[in-house]
Amino acid sequence: MSLRDLLYILVLMVPFMVKAGGVSGVEKIVDEVDFPVAICYLDKKDILFTEKNGAVRVIENGRLLKKPMKKFNVTTGFERGLLGIACRDRMVYVYYAYTDGLKTFNRVASFPPERVILDNIPGAIIHNGGILSFGPDGKLYISTGDARDEESAQDIKSLSGKILRINPDGTIPEDNPFKGSPVWSLGHRNIFGMAFDEKGNLYITENGTSRDDEINLIKRGKNYGWPVVLGMSNDSRFEDPIKTYTPNIAPTNATFYKDWFVFGTWNTGELIGLKVKDGKFITETVLYKHGKGITDVKLFPGGYLYFISTDGIYKANLELD
16 A cells, blocks of 8 residues: 555545544542532632532532531422522522422522522422523523423413523513513423523423433423423424433433533433534534433533532533534
């Protein structure tokens, strides 16, 4: 084989040799955890995360403080407990389950000082949703599950099976699609992940039954079908997901890096990247295989990717084309 032939072969191979990138330099920064769920960036020195037992924990300058920042009285068991967290302007917002008599409810509270800003969200031992995320519009977005009452996801008067949108003080924005209601979208089964792209579009992860976990692009006031449809339906009444997974991977919380929607999985313990453009799925790559279930993943200022598993809090580098 001549040198010219060899160079020609190498040129042909280049597209197959170039990788999209991925996760590298994975480092465990906290291992003394009790079922951590969600994480947020408070300021340059403090990162907060929730534990299902009700504790808001602090990682200060890379080290876990022994004393929680705050402890909530929560109901635990199965998918209940202290779940989502969001931070904005040094205020902290959390979502947690509690019981009143024999019934489970969920609420959203902020601190300091502690204040309930949304209450009486239907709850159950499973399907509580519970993820919080601030949009670029400054509004707080809240995911709820159907709380084991499937039909409630289609009931506009119910807060279950929805994405809710409120002002940081708990009031309802005037431009919400249903006057006087916090409901932003409906027809959801159980949402464990939300993230906004650079253009302000909201994407979510949604758990299916024994099939069809979904990745959805959320549009104002739209219906996503549950329990009438699941997965791709081509029914004009409902919005189809941009991607589905069967068998189930149980997708969890998410973040954006450039055009990549990066999310964790509970069943497979993976970090997955989906490249999206104009609301369409382009390509997919498994970025990292952790092995244990991942509950949250966030890209924070400074460029580091943080993710949570039942065995600790991790920091890593992320690079994608």
